[in-house]
Amino acid sequence: MNPQNYLYLAALLFTLGASGVLLRRNAIVVFMCIELMLNAANLALVTFSRMHGNLDGQIMAFFVMVVAAAEVVVGLAIIVMVYRSRHSASVDDASLMKL
Amino acid sequence: MNPGELQAPDIEWSALSPSLIVFTAAVLGVLVEAFVPRRSRYVAEVVLSALALAGAFAAVVVLASGGHATSEAQIAGMGSLAVDGPALFLQGVIVLVGLVSVFLFAERRLEPAAHGAAVDSFAAQPAAVPGGQAEQEAVRAGHTTTEIFPLLLFAVGGMLLFPAANDLLVLFIALEVLSLPLYLLCALARRRRLLSQEAAVKYFLLGAFASAFLLFGIAMLYGYAGSLSYARIGDVVRGEPSALDPGLAGTMGNDALLLIGGAMILVGLLFKVGAVPFHMWTPDVYQGAPTPVTGFMAAATKVAAFGAILRLLYVVLPGLRWDWEPVLWGVAIASMVAGAVIAITQTDVKRLLAYSSIAHAGFILSGVVAVSEDGVSSVLFYLGAYSFVTLGAFAVVTLVRDAGGEATHLSKWAGLGRRSPLLASVFALFLLAFAGIPLTSGFAGKFAVFRAAADAGAMGLVIVGVIASAIAAFFYVRVIVLMFFSEPKAEGPSVVIPSPLTMSVVALAAAVTVVLGVAPQYFLDLASQAGVFVR
Numbered sequence: 001m002n003p004q005n006y007l008y009l010a011a012l013l014f015t016l017g018a019s020g021v022l023l024r025r026n027a028i029v030v031f032m033c034i035e036l037m038l039n040a041a042n043l044a045l046v047t048f049s050r051m052h053g054n055l056d057g058q059i060m061a062f063f064v065m066v067v068a069a070a071e072v073v074v075g076l077a078i079i080v081m082v083y084r085s086r087h088s089a090s091v092d093d094a095s096l097m098k099l
Numbered sequence: 100m101n102p103g104e105l106q107a108p109d110i111e112w113s114a115l116s117p118s119l120i121v122f123t124a125a126v127l128g129v130l131v132e133a134f135v136p137r138r139s140r141y142v143a144e145v146v147l148s149a150l151a152l153a154g155a156f157a158a159v160v161v162l163a164s165g166g167h168a169t170s171e172a173q174i175a176g177m178g179s180l181a182v183d184g185p186a187l188f189l190q191g192v193i194v195l196v197g198l199v200s201v202f203l204f205a206e207r208r209l210e211p212a213a214h215g216a217a218v219d220s221f222a223a224q225p226a227a228v229p230g231g232q233a234e235q236e237a238v239r240a241g242h243t244t245t246e247i248f249p250l251l252l253f254a255v256g257g258m259l260l261f262p263a264a265n266d267l268l269v270l271f272i273a274l275e276v277l278s279l280p281l282y283l284l285c286a287l288a289r290r291r292r293l294l295s296q297e298a299a300v301k302y303f304l305l306g307a308f309a310s311a312f313l314l315f316g317i318a319m320l321y322g323y324a325g326s327l328s329y330a331r332i333g334d335v336v337r338g339e340p341s342a343l344d345p346g347l348a349g350t351m352g353n354d355a356l357l358l359i360g361g362a363m364i365l366v367g368l369l370f371k372v373g374a375v376p377f378h379m380w381t382p383d384v385y386q387g388a389p390t391p392v393t394g395f396m397a398a399a400t401k402v403a404a405f406g407a408i409l410r411l412l413y414v415v416l417p418g419l420r421w422d423w424e425p426v427l428w429g430v431a432i433a434s435m436v437a438g439a440v441i442a443i444t445q446t447d448v449k450r451l452l453a454y455s456s457i458a459h460a461g462f463i464l465s466g467v468v469a470v471s472e473d474g475v476s477s478v479l480f481y482l483g484a485y486s487f488v489t490l491g492a493f494a495v496v497t498l499v500r501d502a503g504g505e506a507t508h509l510s511k512w513a514g515l516g517r518r519s520p521l522l523a524s525v526f527a528l529f530l531l532a533f534a535g536i537p538l539t540s541g542f543a544g545k546f547a548v549f550r551a552a553a554d555a556g557a558m559g560l561v562i563v564g565v566i567a568s569a570i571a572a573f574f575y576v577r578v579i580v581l582m583f584f585s586e587p588k589a590e591g592p593s594v595v596i597p598s599p600l601t602m603s604v605v606a607l608a609a610a611v612t613v614v615l616g617v618a619p620q621y622f623l624d625l626a627s628q629a630g631v632f633v634r
Contacts, residue, residue, distance in 0.1 A: 037311035048322035
């Protein structure tokens, strides 16, 4: 199968993730969409790695997974903290600082 | 070498010592949190952080005086990190800013003592619900969050790697290592915790969004060039024959990959410096975060991110110059104008400084666009000057307080100059430096940046920059007028006398502002010697 198709899939997933971030209202869902974007980038990296015949892209993908896990730790901590004090995880409610 | 036999990597430990010292201290700081009894943690953490950052600064100075900034510039760590003039200069600035921020973080005389225990401006127990039972118990027990110091050190470590990153993998890792601790630090304010938490969630979601863009851009550039190393990608972008690998036949001619990839990486980096149109997070996060964190973040993140932008544009993408130059022109003009104009309408000191930082991102970008050695060194000088003014200004903001904590609303600053002339004068000095009035560091920096831009033929940019500076000067002067020429209110805020920690921060920032303004030549020379990137 032509590896290019995986690139189209990666671009599609990235776009889905980005539009999810912009359209969805729940902080957890927004965060999941960001994870989807990171994984789309991973798919692109691994596909390019295969096309070029070197391992740089695959190594990068491993690092991205680790970083994504660290980001989950920090992100969920922040989101849960906000949920506990406001009883809502909606990003629209976080508007105390609007001008 | 037999296949399957691993070659041990060859690491230049001494050339990487600044970041190694900081990361070691950060890990030790985590161990202190785990094993040292609660009452002695504060002293242990402050001493450890200050010593580590002072040591890292000494290491930077030793490397620079050993010629690593000029003739001995090298690429260390198997091609992943550059040790050259711009990297060392910016690392020196970042480490100093970090050291001074430790003093700001450690200040314990501003908040009224909670049940006999001196406390800082960070939450007693960040995980507790604001106003809830658990929080009251933590406050009564006099708990403080000493984890801020290892978090600060990790952020500084990431910032040290960011301008030195010489491949895209390190660029991404450094970005995350500097960002993740900052997201947490934003959430830790002792007062106005809801605002602080909101700032953290906004900064986190938008920051992660931007870093996803950066990562996808990295994937595209890797696809184009078949390598993550800056030098190699630069060769492929320039079309050097030695770089024409048959394995690249499939993607080499595909300019779409190159253009989209480069643009997405730039989006990620411009987000970090807060340039228009990626600036929306800046005012909210600057306002909501605890003020010491805001000062640190405003000063150091900008330095690190501009370092990364310079290296990316000058080492990886000089072959694309005709494509990115107009884009950066637009971003610079939009940042200068939008930052200056929106700042006029602000009524909160921290938001005002946030919009001013957006305008300054635009001024610095006009030096980046110059694409010359002068451009690089003017940006380096500007970053050094700007970061200390910013830190000093936010340090002053922590001192003006009323019963509800910091009094950040501008109306409360009316007549401050009559009540505490010294503090108001120092703040006026910082504002004049932001405005770029002669005999302050801001003037020397702006002059250097605009001259580099004009020499490179970007006269339009310089004209817009000067007009934007004039607009910006209006609202800086308005604050000065408010402080000195209006009647103080009866129930106005008072200026708290801080411990020597914050005093030394304000004094150092004021001294740097004056010295760089009156006698900038030595530092301009230093910056111009440091203006060459190693390839």
